[in-house]
Amino acid sequence: MPEEREVAVSGQAADHRQIAVYAAPALRPALTVSLLLVSALLLYAANRAAHEGVNRGWFVAVSLAGLFVVRGLHLCRPITLPHVAAAVLMLACANLAYRAEHSLAGFVFLAGTGFVLMLPHASRPHPAHRYRIAELVGRTERDPLAAFALHSAKSYFFDAADSAALAYRTRFGIAVVSGDPIGDRAAFGSLLGEFSVFAAENGWRIAVLGSSPEMVELWRLRAGEHRGLRAVPIGRDVVIEVGDFAMVGRDFRNLRQAVNRTGNFGVTTEIMLESALTEPLRAELLDIVDQWRVGRQSRGFSMILDHLLDGCHPGMLLVLARDAQGRVAGFQRYGIAARGTELSLDVPWRRKDAPNGLDERMIVDLVDYARGSGITRISLAFAPFPELFADKDRSRTGRLIYVLAHLGDPLIRLESLYRFLRKFHSMAERRYVLIRWWEALPAVAALLTLEFVPHRKQY
Structure with a gap:
């Protein structure tokens, strides 16, 4: 019975x-x-x-x-x-x-x-755990996606000692885990095992979006009833090691030109905490966002943050770029991890009439700021399928995948993102999606809808 x-x-x-x-x-x-x-x-x-x-x-x-x-x-x-x-x-x-x-x-x-x-029940967001998660993000080192665990649409699973947690959300009976766990790395193995049992008891299958190579192996060891997870490479982190970054040599010519171009337009930059924004300045920044008519970050899951500029997420850092007249021409928001020593770029914004090179200028000036502020690593973004766009002699299969990648341009321009990121020559380790082949259809549907379908509300 x-x-x-x-x-x-x-x-x-x-x-x-x-x-x-x-x-x-x-x-x-x-x-x-x-x-x-x-x-x-x-x-x-x-x-x-x-x-x-x-x-x-x-x-x-x-x-x-x-x-x-x-x-x-x-x-x-x-x-x-x-x-x-x-x-x-x-x-x-x-x-x-x-x-x-x-x-x-x-x-x-x-x-x-x-x-x-027999419909699967769904997880619910746990925004009440925001500061609990922020504390674990602060302990997490060398994980460019750690700060994105703060996204309010996520559910959380903690270990018994509250020393580690993972962020996830369910869709179509699939528990989609976002990135790697956060907190005490020594507790990750037991955490994954406990979560696998928890998911099995709730009738959920597991998929992982944005796993690092280290966690790929740990998932395979600890997946329990969810064994059979296959790793599919989806891109690379792009991380500037502040102490090693030098914008010299032929490789950085395009980056230097972009930065110099903004200097010719009289662009200046300013770095501040999101919590220090005044209401008039916040309204000016949101006006830039509204120019693009795409909403105020109402979609996304694994590599984006919500609650844009409202001070809800603790520890957000802003870089502002102003034109020669003192008007804000663009801004970038960064999440903070590893006790303030690592930054991760959220979605950058700029006015439609802003000069080219504005984003490059803000990043380069942030690197200069980081050198005197104890910041050691700056994650710029995630570069999807960089080998695909770098390859000049594509096979027939490669050409087909290249065409398919461009079909998603209305949602995200992958090749344009790659061409921007390659200027920094900071490609880091791979990221993977973990799925089981016989669950590929519902898993891919869950991944795509979580990333690209707008959320009904911000929690």
């Missing part, structure tokens, strides 16, 4: 609980075989009924509902009271439709009963 337990509907830090029944992993094979046999018998009965003039659609609908239940139990998905209520409502609708001789509607409602009963 299924085991009855209380599980957190919205994750480890749920604000409320509901009673949920789910199949314990040890019982799953027996339940799966039993329900498969029942479904096979129903299909056999449907075939016999067809020869005797009975409505076969009813039997097929029941069989499909049974198969949905089989799959849900195999995935160990909880059956919560809202799931049961929705399934009962669907069953009632099916009964009414059949009585009214609307066979197609009855078929859909009846087959959908099992689907609704």
Whole structure:
């Protein structure tokens, strides 16, 4: 018999609980075989009924509902009271439709009963843990994505000692982990193992977006029931090592030219904390954002921050660029990690009439500022598929992938981003997506919708 337990509907830090029944992993094979046999018998009965003039659609609908239940139990998905209520409502609708001789509607409602009963429940954002997460971000070293754990749309899973955590969000039954864990690196192994068990108990599959090479191996060791994760390289971090960066030599000619161009236009820069913004200056910066008519960072998941300029996220640093008339021409926002020694660039903004080279100028001036402020590393962005855009002699497959990459230009111009980042000659280690091949379709759908579908609200 299924085991009855209380599980957190919205994750480890749920604000409320509901009673949920789910199949314990040890019982799953027996339940799966039993329900498969029942479904096979129903299909056999449907075939016999067809020869005797009975409505076969009813039997097929029941069989499909049974198969949905089989799959849900195999995935160990909880059956919560809202799931049961929705399934009962669907069953009632099916009964009414059949009585009214609307066979197609009855078929859909009846087959959908099992689907609704086994729907995965979703995690909820945990914005209340913002300062708890900020403390762990402050302890995390040499991780360019650490600051992005603060995004308010994320859920969090902490280890028992509160020494490490990972950020995730569920979509289509996939728990998408954002980047690497944060906090005490020594606790990462046990954290991943505990999260794998937690995900299995909630009926979620796991995918990881933006894993470092070190964590790829750790996930493979600690994935538990989610073994089989395959690493797909998706790009490289771009990180300036402040102590080693020197804008000299032929390689940096384009960067020097861009910076000098802004000097000819009388551009100056200023560096300040986001918390120090005055209301008139904040309004001026938001006016720059509104020029582009794309919203105020209402989308994104793994490598972007929300709550633009409202002071909600602790420790944000701003670089402002002003033109010769003193008007703000553009700005950049940086998250801070590793006790203030590492910075990560959020989305940069500039006026449409700003001179070329403005972003390069702000970065170079920030590097100069960093040398006297104890900042050792500045992450500029993530460069997707740099080898694809650097390759001049592409194979047929390479040319096809190149064309496909440009189909996404309305969302993000990958080649333009690459050409900007290569000026700094600071390509660092690879980042990977971890998925299981047989779950690729829902996993890719979850990844893309989390990154590119706007959030309904900022939490």
